[in-house]
Amino acid sequence: MIGKATRRVDGPKKVRGAAPYAADQAIEPTPYIGWIVEATIGKGRVVSIDTAAAEREPGVVRVLTHENTPKQIPYGETRDGSDADRFTMSHALLNGTEIRHPGQAVALVVAGTLEAARGAALLVKVTYETDDGRYVVTGEEPEDLLVVPDELDGGQEPDVVKGDIDAAMAEAAHTLDVEYTTPSQISAAMEPHATIAVWADGELTLYLSIQVIGWAITALANTFGLEKSQVRILSPFTGGGFGSKLGVHGDAVLASLAAMTLEHPVKVVQTRRSVFVNAPHRGSSIQRLRLAADAEGKLLGVGHDSRMPMASYGYEFAEPTAAGARASYETPALHTVHRVVKVDLPPIDSMRAPGEAIGSLALEGALDELAHDLGLDPLELRLRNLADREPQSGKPFASNDLRRCLEKGAEAFGWTDRPEPRQRDGRWWRGWGMAACTRVNMLMEGAARIRLDADGRARAELDMTDIGTGSYTILTQIAAEGLGLPLESVEVVLGDSRLPETAGSGGSFGAATAGGALKNATDNLCARLVELARDHGDSPLRGAEGEGRVAEGRVWIGDRSLGFDEVVGLVGGELSAEGSIAPGENSEKYAQYAYGAHFVTLRVDGVTGEVRLERALGAFSFGRVLNPITARSQLIGGMTYGIGGALTEALHVDPRSGAFPNRDFAEYHLAVQRDVPPLEVHMLGEPDEKCGALGSKGIGELGLCGIGGAIANAVFHATGVRVREMPITPDKVLAGLMAQGD
Amino acid sequence: MKLQIDGQDHDLGDLDPRTTLLDALRERLGLMGTKKGCDHGQCGACTVLVNGRRINSCLALAVMHEGDAITTVAGLEADDGTPSALQEAFMEHDAFQCGYCTAGQLCSATSLLREVKRGEPSVLTPMGAELSLSELSDDEIRERMSGNLCRCGAYANIVAAVRQAAEAES
Ligand code: FES
Ligand code: FES
Numbered sequence: 001m002i003g004k005a006t007r008r009v010d011g012p013k014k015v016r017g018a019a020p021y022a023a024d025q026a027i028e029p030t031p032y033i034g035w036i037v038e039a040t041i042g043k044g045r046v047v048s049i050d051t052a053a054a055e056r057e058p059g060v061v062r063v064l065t066h067e068n069t070p071k072q073i074p075y076g077e078t079r080d081g082s083d084a085d086r087f088t089m090s091h092a093l094l095n096g097t098e099i100r101h102p103g104q105a106v107a108l109v110v111a112g113t114l115e116a117a118r119g120a121a122l123l124v125k126v127t128y129e130t131d132d133g134r135y136v137v138t139g140e141e142p143e144d145l146l147v148v149p150d151e152l153d154g155g156q157e158p159d160v161v162k163g164d165i166d167a168a169m170a171e172a173a174h175t176l177d178v179e180y181t182t183p184s185q186i187s188a189a190m191e192p193h194a195t196i197a198v199w200a201d202g203e204l205t206l207y208l209s210i211q212v213i214g215w216a217i218t219a220l221a222n223t224f225g226l227e228k229s230q231v232r233i234l235s236p237f238t239g240g241g242f243g244s245k246l247g248v249h250g251d252a253v254l255a256s257l258a259a260m261t262l263e264h265p266v267k268v269v270q271t272r273r274s275v276f277v278n279a280p281h282r283g284s285s286i287q288r289l290r291l292a293a294d295a296e297g298k299l300l301g302v303g304h305d306s307r308m309p310m311a312s313y314g315y316e317f318a319e320p321t322a323a324g325a326r327a328s329y330e331t332p333a334l335h336t337v338h339r340v341v342k343v344d345l346p347p348i349d350s351m352r353a354p355g356e357a358i359g360s361l362a363l364e365g366a367l368d369e370l371a372h373d374l375g376l377d378p379l380e381l382r383l384r385n386l387a388d389r390e391p392q393s394g395k396p397f398a399s400n401d402l403r404r405c406l407e408k409g410a411e412a413f414g415w416t417d418r419p420e421p422r423q424r425d426g427r428w429w430r431g432w433g434m435a436a437c438t439r440v441n442m443l444m445e446g447a448a449r450i451r452l453d454a455d456g457r458a459r460a461e462l463d464m465t466d467i468g469t470g471s472y473t474i475l476t477q478i479a480a481e482g483l484g485l486p487l488e489s490v491e492v493v494l495g496d497s498r499l500p501e502t503a504g505s506g507g508s509f510g511a512a513t514a515g516g517a518l519k520n521a522t523d524n525l526c527a528r529l530v531e532l533a534r535d536h537g538d539s540p541l542r543g544a545e546g547e548g549r550v551a552e553g554r555v556w557i558g559d560r561s562l563g564f565d566e567v568v569g570l571v572g573g574e575l576s577a578e579g580s581i582a583p584g585e586n587s588e589k590y591a592q593y594a595y596g597a598h599f600v601t602l603r604v605d606g607v608t609g610e611v612r613l614e615r616a617l618g619a620f621s622f623g624r625v626l627n628p629i630t631a632r633s634q635l636i637g638g639m640t641y642g643i644g645g646a647l648t649e650a651l652h653v654d655p656r657s658g659a660f661p662n663r664d665f666a667e668y669h670l671a672v673q674r675d676v677p678p679l680e681v682h683m684l685g686e687p688d689e690k691c692g693a694l695g696s697k698g699i700g701e702l703g704l705c706g707i708g709g710a711i712a713n714a715v716f717h718a719t720g721v722r723v724r725e726m727p728i729t730p731d732k733v734l735a736g737l738m739a740q741g742d
Numbered sequence: 743m744k745l746q747i748d749g750q751d752h753d754l755g756d757l758d759p760r761t762t763l764l765d766a767l768r769e770r771l772g773l774m775g776t777k778k779g780c781d782h783g784q785c786g787a788c789t790v791l792v793n794g795r796r797i798n799s800c801l802a803l804a805v806m807h808e809g810d811a812i813t814t815v816a817g818l819e820a821d822d823g824t825p826s827a828l829q830e831a832f833m834e835h836d837a838f839q840c841g842y843c844t845a846g847q848l849c850s851a852t853s854l855l856r857e858v859k860r861g862e863p864s865v866l867t868p869m870g871a872e873l874s875l876s877e878l879s880d881d882e883i884r885e886r887m888s889g890n891l892c893r894c895g896a897y898a899n900i901v902a903a904v905r906q907a908a909e910a911e912s
Binding site for chain 2: 007008010011012013014015016017018019020021023024026033113114115116118119187188189190191192237238239240242269271272466467468469470629630632633634636637638639640641664665666670671672673674676678679
């Protein structure tokens with residue numbers, strides 16, 4: 001079952017519009033609607049807030065402000081003084097007059113209908129006192145504004161330095177010292193952040209759009225001073241997350257506050273514009289790349305230093321921009337230094353593949369520049385510099401398949417047919433580009449339960465989420481394989497905080513963690529089934545000789561067997577087992593990464609500078625493939641995400657106020673259907689038993705890493721224009737073409 | 743104020759005239775199949791069919807559609823519950839991941855097939871060219887589906903699914 005092409009088990013629901021996302025849940029009594037009123041300043045405080053006109057509007061129930069809501073635990077703190085991170089700390093809102101960032105909620109208009117709430121929100125009058133804020137990182141900041149983060153996302157060190165990059169740069173035959181920049185970006189899951197909150201009998205129940213339920217429970221307990229047992233979260237379907245739903249945001253906190261205050265269910269769905277400021281975005285980056293190489297293209301030094309914004313309030317988050325540089329290529333001198341500048345922007349946090357997504361744009365672009373300088377095939381440059389051990393630590397790899405990805409990908413693509421650069425065909429320039437990708441593999445702690453009912457049907461229970469990754473499907477496969485049952489005999493129940501706690505969906509660790517825990521549960525259940533068949537006083541197989549095992553949905557002792565229903569019958573109608581998983585010594589001993597190589601062809605309009613992709617191929621290796629259908633979807637989804645990142649996505653920031661002038665889909669451009677060329681995916685890996693119980697590595701982010709670099713490199717191959725300031729919009733390409741007289 | 747949705751009449755009483763068709767479906771009638779991704783006509787998640795043609799239901803006021811036949815994702819299947827050829831093709835080609843954009847994609851694609859049948863050109867169709875479902879190019883599908891965003895990035899699979907349904911219908 002595991003590894004078989006299995007159609008999404010929730011497909012029939014999804015094509016009928018019958019999968020209930022957070023805001024779709026039918027609740028009695030009908031929830032009030034809460035509409036967020038956003039601060040119109042960047043940083044400062046509320047001086048006065050006049051809600052009288054809004055409250056006079058027909059249908060309005062209450063306008064919640066800091067003046068009439070119960071006190072919460074201060075933002076960033078915890079109910080008992082315990083340590084918390086950005087996902088578990090208090091996310092209090094309307095808890096005082098302070099405005100930390102642009103767009104922060106200053107009021108929630110609650111009404112019987114959406115129209116009444118939305119209309120009345122326009123009537124709330126707020127006056128502010130504005131403080132000076134810092135909203136952009138320019139690269140010109142003085143030293144004293146540069147902060148060394150405690151750690152980078154994923155627990156990495158902010159600085160990893162070995163050897164002497166300056167000496168390498170001084171002595172090497174070929175050197176490169178360039179700056180790449182990437183703009184702020186937004187996760188932009190299609191489902192806006194949404195919550196329905198119900199407060200009854202001292203229990204807060206949230207229907208919530210979330211990636212990780214366990215963290216959300218802790219955060220809400222910490223926000224409202226509740227016991228964790230007083231909070232329940234239901235999240236059976238999440239309409240995408242991409243990092244932005246790892247934790248709770250304004251909708252969850254405000255809906256809860258309103259439900260507790262008004263003792264009536266309240267629904268808060270963030271507007272699309274609100275999502276840009278009341279949910280996290282990815283910070284901009286300035287990345288300095290230094291490469292030193294000998295005449296044969298052997299790397300003598302790799303420098304990848306970055307400067308990014310960090311939120312000035314409440315929590316620390318810094319992207320490991322140099323994660324790829326630390327992991328991919330052999331070098332005697334490595335210089336990777338991350339600095340952040342505190343800013344007063346809306347929350348800055350994880351977006352799909354934090355670190356690698358934007359770091360690989362710079363690293364893989366710089367390598368292409370170096371290859372060009374050396375007159376070397378960029379593929380060959382990479383092949384000459386692959387690492388045997390993790391460059392940053394010297395640890396062995398659990399497995400490293402980068403060479404195979406590069407070679408097999410190149411072969412499948414026909415890379416050797418790459419034409420000479422700067423091919424012009426009418427108004428179009430045509431080019432080919434490639435890049436490598438690595439993405440760290442993580443395993444977390446998780447638990448699961450499996451039940452067998454009297455008919456011998458199985459039910460797997462976990463608080464795991466399915467954010468589109470295919471959790472329902474792969475967990476069905478894992479349970480079915482573990483018990484030797486057909487898929488139809490397994491039901492998977494997810495997204496309920498009452499179920500065993502997993503690590504949820506994030507960081508590409510979801511499948512290995514939840515799946516590993518479930519596999520352990522089915523193993524435990526099998527052991528129990530065999531024990532009962534052999535030892536139970538009423539078992540027809542009592543005392544039978546031979547090996548005990550579970551296969552084909554039956555319990556075998558030697559060559560005699562019992563149906564699950566019969567064994568379950570021995571103990572009165574139901575049997576269950578729990579399982580768990582945790583990172584073991586292999587997570588310490590081995591450097592674990594998934595790998596890939598991207599190849600693209602594209603054309604560039606010589607008149608407008610527009611880039612149109614024609615073909616993209618990714619060859620990936622990520623251990624065991626749990627389900628080739630959903631895996632392929634994860635990979636093409638990542639590639640598609642990266643196309644937007646390379647060519648169109650930029651969240652602009654007004655340096656005076658921190659406002660995002662383009663916070664909607666008309667002005668923040670995701671890749672659309674016609675931007676995506678035919679995509680080809682090759683899955684090359686074999687199970688890696690050092691990476692968790694399933695031998696699989698995470699793939700939710702892999703496809704995204706590196707494709708932007710391949711695109712940028714193809715634009716250079718096509719035109720000779722090197723754009724180092726992402727995204728590669730027509731204006732930049734055109735300026736480059738004009739500068740070189742084309 | 744009445745609306746006819748998926749073949750059924752619904753009475754909305756004295757509906758607030760500010761109510762969009764999308765909010766009427768979701769918040770007044772509890773018909774949650776149709777999704778809201780932007781509320782501004784920028785994402786296509788809310789696409790429904792009005793008298794067989796696709797529109798963004800977030801950009802329409804409900805009161806404008808009294809007497810119209812409205813079809814949502816829930817009305818695409820046959821009366822006996824058999825999925826439409828497109829719904830079947832979406833499942834076969836894994837043309838969705840989170841599924842949030844799917845209702846809009848399916849309604850849009852359903853309308854697309856009819857538009858091609860009626861010979862309605864897109865910006866890519868050469869002047870005066872005959873259109874046929876059997877010869878519908880992938881680029882035509884891409885162009886005609888570009889109003890429906892999918893952040894999960896299922897676009898490539900959506901093209902395959904639409905192509906299969908187009909061939910089946912031709
Ligand atoms: S919700 Fe209507 S187009 Fe986005
Ligand atoms: S399937 Fe998630 S947005 Fe399309």
